[in-house]
Amino acid sequence: MTGPLTGTKLQKLPSTVTTWKKWRRRHPETMVLSPDTGYSRDYENDPYAEYYRSRTGLFSFLKPGPGAGGKTLVVGVEIEGAAAAYPLERLRQTGKITDTVGGRRISISFEPETDLVRVSGQEGETYEHLLTYWMVWKGIYPDTALHGTAP
Numbered sequence: 001m002t003g004p005l006t007g008t009k010l011q012k013l014p015s016t017v018t019t020w021k022k023w024r025r026r027h028p029e030t031m032v033l034s035p036d037t038g039y040s041r042d043y044e045n046d047p048y049a050e051y052y053r054s055r056t057g058l059f060s061f062l063k064p065g066p067g068a069g070g071k072t073l074v075v076g077v078e079i080e081g082a083a084a085a086y087p088l089e090r091l092r093q094t095g096k097i098t099d100t101v102g103g104r105r106i107s108i109s110f111e112p113e114t115d116l117v118r119v120s121g122q123e124g125e126t127y128e129h130l131l132t133y134w135m136v137w138k139g140i141y142p143d144t145a146l147h148g149t150a151p
């Protein structure tokens with residue numbers, strides 16, 4: 001990409017994959033835009049449903065590498081120049097994963113009531129994380145191994 005902000009490091013923003021019911025419970029003040037947009041679009045059906053079910057991505061240059069399918073959702077963490085990725089499904093099953101990244105001992109937790117993921121250190125500090133497809137994380141951090149899989 002080119003433009004006036006070329007080279008600028010973007011801030012990571014927290015994200016989650018959740019249901020509307022869980023989101024609404026946690027954020028009752030949330031407002032939803034009206035489906036009356038003036039365009040003829042069926043807002044009752046997700047236009048990306050087939051893409052989510054598909055095991056392949058749109059971009060052939062994003063290769064996932066060993067360990068999982070490209071569209072496995074992962075929690076990606078980068079600390080002190082070291083990157084690690086953790087399968088979201090494994091985190092959902094265990095509720096917590098501990099590891100060392102960039103020399104820092106971290107704990108990644110999952111709250112099933114809200115689908116909230118938190119990455120914290122031993123002193124209670126929080127670390128930014130990115131919830132994305134494995135193929136995307138691997139495209140950004142090609143030397144990353146997927147936690148819990150053989151290199």
